[in-house]
Amino acid sequence: MELDQALRLRQSTRSFTSEPITAAELQELLVAAQSAPLALGDHATTQITVVQSPGTLAVIKKACEMHSAKTGAVRDPYYGAPLVIFVSATDISDDHIEYSNAACIIENIILQAAALGLGSVYIWGCLRKLRANPEALARLDLPEGYEVLSAVAVGHAAEPLAEREPTTRVAVKLV
DSSP states (O other): OOHHHHHHHOOBOOOBOSOOOOHHHHHHHHHHHHTSOOGGGOOTTEEEEEEOOHHHHHHHHHHHOEEOTTTOOEEOTTTTOSEEEEEEESSOOTTOHHHHHHHHHHHHHHHHHHHTTOEEEEEOTTHHHHHTOHHHHHTTOOOTTOEEEEEEEEEOBSSOOOOOOOOOOSOOOOO
16 A cells, blocks of 8 residues: 555544454564664664553453543443553653653554555553553553553554545644
8 A cells, every 4th residue: 555545544433343363464563663764773772562451451341430521431441452552661751752662652653554445543641541551551561660651553444445635624834
């Protein structure tokens, strides 16, 4: 698939089937993640953790549950995805460039997921709950001193991905 098509397919998926990701699909997602540019090439302080074990996902989902402000209903923060990839780092710098590194990794995964016809969604808001839950956080088996910065949920979208035409969403000014 050409990059421009993957860009048009890339969208936030908030409903997944229970169909698992294949080993080949996971490998392609990880190659994309490992291809992301990191500031100063700082790979030594970055960790990618793949969670696909239903038991581990259940513990993490429970720790990160979100409640609807309107209805009070509990919502799965990972939208039923069978796979969640967490990006963590240690030695967080004063300028927090590690968050940009994590975003580059996540975006590469999201674009590769779209190229594979998989759905994905960037995970951010619920991660503070995960960081505050030692039991759930321990399930990630992170090296000492590492902090979860971002995550992406990936799976087969309940509704097929549909190409979208690019629209002007961010103001652009040429000077």
